[in-house]
Amino acid sequence: MNDNNIIETFLHPKSVAVIGASKNPMKGGHRILKNLVINNFEGKIYAINPNSSGEVFGLPFRKSISDIEEEIDIAIFYVPNRLIPKILEDCIRTNVKGAIIEASGFEEIGDEGMKLKNQIVKITDNFSKIRIVGPNCMGLTTINHSSDADNKGGFFSSFLVFEEYKRGNIAIISQSGMLNGGYLTHLIQKYPGLGIRYSCSIGNKMDISELEYLEYFLKDETVNVITIYLESFKNPRKFIELCRRAKNHPKKTIIFVKGGLTEQGQQATVSHTAAISESEILTEALIKQASIIRANSFFELFEYARTFSMIYDSNKRLPEKGSLGIIVGSGGAGTILADLTKKYGFVLPRLSDNSYNILEEIFPEWMPPNRFALVDIWPAMEKAMTTKSNPNDVMKSAFKAILEEPKIEGLIDFMFCSRQFRPMSNVNVLLNVIEQYSKPVFFFLIGEKKEVEYVGRKLSEYNIPSFSNLESIAKNFRVLLDESRSLHKFNSM
């Protein structure tokens, strides 16, 4: 079976067997089953455990995979390491196509684990008889429908049960299981707008590695953003080649974070996934050649992913020259933002007459607007209150002034969210102004917690990213610029 077909089978299996199924809720085999069942896996599920009888989640226990006559696409293992070779032999005999091995205790534990690995290589005839995901991983997740839909679910094989999720255009490839476990749960709740299509924990990548998934996602049209965490590269040359190939596909952005950059981190990777990590210098050279976006932490990885995901979903244009407009209600934040956007390569251009005139009308005479693209809206708000005009019209005018300025490629708005001030800055009136332009708009939200959450949710429904940190906002605009420049470079080659 070629690589693309086997990944299709791993991510969209028609039947699965859980090896190590259990009635005990504290056991991984129980939670894997639960994850499949409550998330409406559409195929057949078999529960395998020679020491159990009766049923679990309405599924009868089977002693062995050999007892099943029907065809099985994928076996998911949650049993102690030493039992695995024997059961893999059963799987090969019954023509199971792939195994997801979540148990640890292989190369990462030293000699004994290496012996187990060698045994598996031999049994599988170097993975030609059955393909393997893991070991030492947290399985694969495919989201077909968001958790608030009637037909929620997909294929969920992590031993951490997922209850809330949103389908989107992001695919995750990770050498840390947590990214298909705790992190994902966390991020999905933190960023209600973050929509995921696939999450693949690759573990020790004894057989299947980052490369097969990457190749698959390049061709899968439901994926626009590919996030990757690696501790080591299976084949750096092939990795670079695949990443460069992404430039030929419309709307494919790859974001990458590397673990094990320092000696201290490398010590850690050995006991984690037995990876021999590449150092900072090698990694930097590789990222440059691959022309991908680099993140420094999981947090940045997902913040960038969300940004690209929303930009693609809302059909906004990536900035090319690096010019922005800023609207603030706090002069201090305006100053910090002016510094930060400069630090990250952006200018706030001088406004042309058309835009300046729009602003001049809403500003009081005693405090005319800046001539450059930093609008401190407060005096205009004071004027609106004095003249009893609608402050929301003032905000709309300011947005129009910036978004219509031909020199400007994007807008950052600082919004103070408070029920006291809702009459003065109502997000709803801004949404359709923003929709009329192809320029990306980012919001910085501060204020009352509930109001911040309300506004953030509203914005994310319209694929408009919001942030709670000024430096993050500058960095996230910067990666858009990096991506458009690298696309430009490739297309002019």
Added chain:
Amino acid sequence: MNDNNIIETFLHPKSVAVIGASKNPMKGGHRILKNLVINNFEGKIYAINPNSSGEVFGLPFRKSISDIEEEIDIAIFYVPNRLIPKILEDCIRTNVKGAIIEASGFEEIGDEGMKLKNQIVKITDNFSKIRIVGPNCMGLTTINHSSDADNKGGFFSSFLVFEEYKRGNIAIISQSGMLNGGYLTHLIQKYPGLGIRYSCSIGNKMDISELEYLEYFLKDETVNVITIYLESFKNPRKFIELCRRAKNHPKKTIIFVKGGLTEQGQQATVSHTAAISESEILTEALIKQASIIRANSFFELFEYARTFSMIYDSNKRLPEKGSLGIIVGSGGAGTILADLTKKYGFVLPRLSDNSYNILEEIFPEWMPPNRFALVDIWPAMEKAMTTKSNPNDVMKSAFKAILEEPKIEGLIDFMFCSRQFRPMSNVNVLLNVIEQYSKPVFFFLIGEKKEVEYVGRKLSEYNIPSFSNLESIAKNFRVLLDESRSLHKFNSM
């Protein structure tokens, strides 16, 4: 009146008059009054507005400050700029000690504003007849009692009404009004553990500047952490001298963020507070001489402030050598943390036999613990589940192993928060282990939103900081090390 006495009067006034008091909830003068009243200002309050009659918040309107016979400490102005000189004359005549001018429209608007300023300098005889805070500011806040106390409140003079707050050991000096407004509201809700004592918006600092507050806070024993945002220095030499003086006081840390570092930011400051900003190079030299902690954004400013605030409140010792221990439930996070702590100057030392033996007992034979101070707890958890021992005892042992290691000065714990996993990692059992040692412990929390909030609140009750970003955790440990090193340098001079 000397500087210290006038700041005492500004922060703890016995009587205040609100100039521009109003019945209209959209007006600043209304909100200032409301802020005073609902937060139980203990002194007398007078509502001044020549165009209003009747009452507001049960206070009768007065036409002018001259109508009041009682002594008034502070007049708070929320009226258009051009009316101010005339009213200031009234204030001087009636011996008001200080004025907080929140209105804008002075130096920052150009010639006309400069004229107004000069008029005020003349009327006040160069601020000898009355002292002035602002103009163009958001007032002063003194928190005597947290908002959940029966006797909540203090002195609240911002035109943004505060409803939730916690008294603590942090004082804020800010050239951005928002830091005594929206930011403060936001931060207090975001970090329930963040306790504030004072927040001072200095605006254009026509008279009173950062220097008087700084001097006052050095002597005020309720303050341990002083956070400062400036766009320009009133007197760099004096600023450095005061900051260095902090080293002679126990438990005083100054954290600083500078706006207007780039030309773009400097353009912004002119229209904000009329400040002529110092560039990056000058600022860096000044910070080095002043030996203070530098932050790059408001977010960092408050995250560092919270860290120091909690370290002081819980009597933990600052790290001196730069050695840490890490406990993780995710190998990937362990790797990233090992890289990040290295980047920020920390080592994970080799464990001595005592600590190693504690760990060896909880780990399975097939996966012994690392010899260096990075504990990936997962195999120990699996062993606990197999042997039916209590996973919480396993966590406690891991904490003890690290905290008892003499080479280690602090601990980072990665905690996955989930109701499913509460039996395996219960924060409550760790709290009293942590209390027994003087080493700082930071938590990284991910998982289900509600559970993360629950654990974060629990930790903050014990003055243990928690984070949602691995890089932040490394940075926050780093500033502790910076502070202890600079203290050491001063004390050995």
